[in-house]
Amino acid sequence: MISVIILGAGNVATHLFKAFNTSKEVSVIQWYNRNLETIKPYNNQVEITDSLETIKDADVYIFAVSDDVISELSSKLPFENKLVVHTSGSVSVYDLDKKHKRGVLYPLQTFSKDANIDFANVPICIETIDKKSYPLLKQVAQSLGSPTRRVNSDQRRVLHLAAVFVNNFTNQLYRVGHEITESEGAEFDMLKPLIMETAKKVQDMSPFKAQTGPAKRNDKKTIKKHLKLLKKQEHKNIYKLLTDSIQTTHGRKKL
Amino acid sequence: MISVIILGAGNVATHLFKAFNTSKEVSVIQWYNRNLETIKPYNNQVEITDSLETIKDADVYIFAVSDDVISELSSKLPFENKLVVHTSGSVSVYDLDKKHKRGVLYPLQTFSKDANIDFANVPICIETIDKKSYPLLKQVAQSLGSPTRRVNSDQRRVLHLAAVFVNNFTNQLYRVGHEITESEGAEFDMLKPLIMETAKKVQDMSPFKAQTGPAKRNDKKTIKKHLKLLKKQEHKNIYKLLTDSIQTTHGRKKL
Ligand SMILES: NC(=O)c1ccc[n+]([C@@H]2O[C@H](COP(=O)([O-])OP(=O)(O)OC[C@H]3O[C@@H](n4cnc5c(N)ncnc54)[C@H](OP(=O)(O)O)[C@@H]3O)[C@@H](O)[C@H]2O)c1
Numbered sequence A, B: 001m002i003s004v005i006i007l008g009a010g011n012v013a014t015h016l017f018k019a020f021n022t023s024k025e026v027s028v029i030q031w032y033n034r035n036l037e038t039i040k041p042y043n044n045q046v047e048i049t050d051s052l053e054t055i056k057d058a059d060v061y062i063f064a065v066s067d068d069v070i071s072e073l074s075s076k077l078p079f080e081n082k083l084v085v086h087t088s089g090s091v092s093v094y095d096l097d098k099k100h101k102r103g104v105l106y107p108l109q110t111f112s113k114d115a116n117i118d119f120a121n122v123p124i125c126i127e128t129i130d131k132k133s134y135p136l137l138k139q140v141a142q143s144l145g146s147p148t149r150r151v152n153s154d155q156r157r158v159l160h161l162a163a164v165f166v167n168n169f170t171n172q173l174y175r176v177g178h179e180i181t182e183s184e185g186a187e188f189d190m191l192k193p194l195i196m197e198t199a200k201k202v203q204d205m206s207p208f209k210a211q212t213g214p215a216k217r218n219d220k221k222t223i224k225k226h227l228k229l230l231k232k233q234e235h236k237n238i239y240k241l242l243t244d245s246i247q248t249t250h251g252r253k254k255l
């Protein structure tokens, strides 16, 4: 049995705790948060603490805390030479205090506390500085039922950046779709199956091959109509820039 | 039994034909295409023709042809006063020749010939100029197993425009994600579960509520790192514009 201590009690920490709790290979033996109130409801399932001084001995320490405090908090642990990892996409593994064996366990997915998550759909990027810790961390990740990949800090940073495009920016395009439809008496709900289908399509086809529509066809009449139809300058700018981008990708002339 | 004749043999026409073929309320009695080769394989299932002169008598005529030729082709039909509809999101119902009873049956989904489509996931927007034709057209759409909505030409245009954002532009963001990852030795495949989850999330949460990430948090350090990491000016521009857009939506200051 691998013993794990979780530090932090936000979106990621909470989902990790719940998932480890159903795992047979990993046992969460303690849960730290600076604010005890958040983890009190789990009091009967795990030992909880708000003091770093009382942190126990364990095989792995997982810092699922805000990016900015990873470095400082890891230096406050009152011991050394244990495997200490963080869960961030953009923080370097070297940001952890060098008195520890250091690693990263980055779950490439979007977490919110109230949305259920199936860890089978959470690819986990693993990195350790010393080779010997790698198999242990991999076992921890696999115990969640997740696919795992060895990913170095450069690749992880790039994946995190790409995630911003396919997650945050895509969600903002949904938002624009929402604004446009609702302001003109149409229903955003009508677009939901299309949103799902668009995501499904690239699961086994490249986005390049999956592209369709007026920008790719260079259908100038429709593009012009659409620009006229858009009321907000912000929406026009997004329309132009992404139409341009599609046409560059597919070798058409610029607008 | 409602008799239907399909005109055109592209993505939409082909899926419509196949779906009607399994319906109990609609029978496709003839299939027209200017190029007979495309529909020859269906010769044993339906009468085919490449001549508008030989078009038979039917309850509904569905033009699933390129937007630009809908008007001209509908005027070439050698009869009048029958229900004639097109399947376009952006063409007005009045573009059909006025000698016909006119309507629109717009399937709000992305079709490619080789990808299977379940019409239960295809909301169909229906419009007719004369009220009496509406129930007939609705029955035709429902026979596909699709949810249907009465949608006028203005609303349809807006839905089509919004579809460009949530489908074509979103797909281009996937493409950028693909470019960024593959050019840096990371795997696009790792992003696929996140792409699905992002689409799933807005099925029962508004895109406004679903938003997360550095732009929404106004995490300037990460935004700066990301802009530095991006090599192509085009990608930087998209990053800036959509970060701006998210911050406008969520009431943060501009970059
Ligand atoms: N959310 C995601 O989708 C996601 C996905 C992949 C990776 N990550 C990464 O996972 C990590 C955690 O993200 P999250 O979304 O779970 O964050 P979160 O929900 O905002 O939770 C942050 C946690 O950090 C704690 N914390 C903040 N400042 C602290 C300090 N000065 N001292 C001690 N604890 C402090 C908070 O304590 P309180 O409870 O007392 O406020 C909270 O428990 C981050 O590195 C993030 O980049 C997040």
Ligand SMILES: NC(=O)c1ccc[n+]([C@@H]2O[C@H](COP(=O)([O-])OP(=O)(O)OC[C@H]3O[C@@H](n4cnc5c(N)ncnc54)[C@H](OP(=O)(O)O)[C@@H]3O)[C@@H](O)[C@H]2O)c1
Binding pocket: A212, B008, B009, B010, B011, B012, B013, B033, B034, B035, B038, B063, B064, B065, B066, B067, B069, B073, B086, B087, B088, B089, B090, B106, B107, B108, B109, B110, B111, B112
């Ligand atoms: N694809 C989608 O995702 C989608 C979704 C919703 C609505 N729509 C709408 O559905 C309609 C058809 O789209 P599609 O994607 O199926 O198009 P498509 O695959 O490009 O097929 C176009 C069809 O129009 C025919 N055609 C073109 N020019 C013609 C002419 N001068 N005379 C006679 N026939 C001509 C073509 O004949 P040939 O076979 O001889 O070339 C072909 O059968 C359009 O109004 C489109 O806006 C499409």
